[in-house]
Amino acid sequence: MKGIVFVELIRMAESVMGEEAVDDILDKVDLENDGAFSAVGNYPCRELLQIVDAVGAELGAPVEALQKQFGHWMFGRFVDGYPVFFEGKTDGFDMLESIENEVHVEVRKLYPEVELPTFATERLADGRFKMVYSSERPLHHFCHGLIEACLQHFKHVASIQMTERMDGEKFCAEFLMQKAA
Structure with missing residues (x-):
């Protein structure tokens, strides 16, 4: 996993808990590099x-909620750091549709070794939208936060239903979205 994700998780935790508290957590967790992450590392x-588990335990927060909050945080970093991906997108569903065939294509050009989740999307009747997350990594709650933040970014009021399942060794989640009338 790219180091930028680790760097941003630590930044988010520091914004809530302070640098010293996060350093204490990183000292307690058994990490190969003792918590020193580079944005370009793997x-x-x-x-x-x-x-995430350690920060959640310290805050008394469920891991799923923390992953969702981190998804919101990362979406903000994507908006700030990669505005080109948002150009021409006037709708959150357009943005979500572009992840697999636009955003991930560009990410793979920069980082051919990266292991990305896959996203299948489908526009359904009555303005509903379906997105299916599939990955070896159990980060579907993180994905849920990214989706929420994307819809908020485009000023959509929408319901999101997440259904989790396993597909062999892969973690999958189906997100069914409906914009409010």
């Missing part, structure tokens, strides 16, 4: 999950 996803 690190095991299990270490990200360990940090």
Whole structure:
């Protein structure tokens, strides 16, 4: 997993808890690099999950809620750092549709070794939208937060229903979205 995700998780935690508290947490968690992450490095996803677990335990927050909040945080970083991906998109569903065939294509050009989740999307009747997340990594709650933040960015009021399942070794989640009338 790319180091930028670790760097941003630590930044988010520091914004809530302070740098010293986060340093204490990182000292307690068994990490290969002792919590020193580079934005361009590659690190095991299990270490990200360990940090999320430790921060959640310290805050008394459910891990799923923390992952969702992190999704909101990361979406903000994507908007700030990669505005080109948002050009020409006037609708949150347009943005979500572009992840697999536009955003991930560009990410793979920069980082050919990166392991990305897959996203299948479908526009349904009555303005509903379906997105299916599939990955070896159990980050579907993080994805849920990204989706919420995307819809908020485009000023949509929408309901999002998430259905989790396993597909062999992969974590899958189906997100069914409906914009409010």
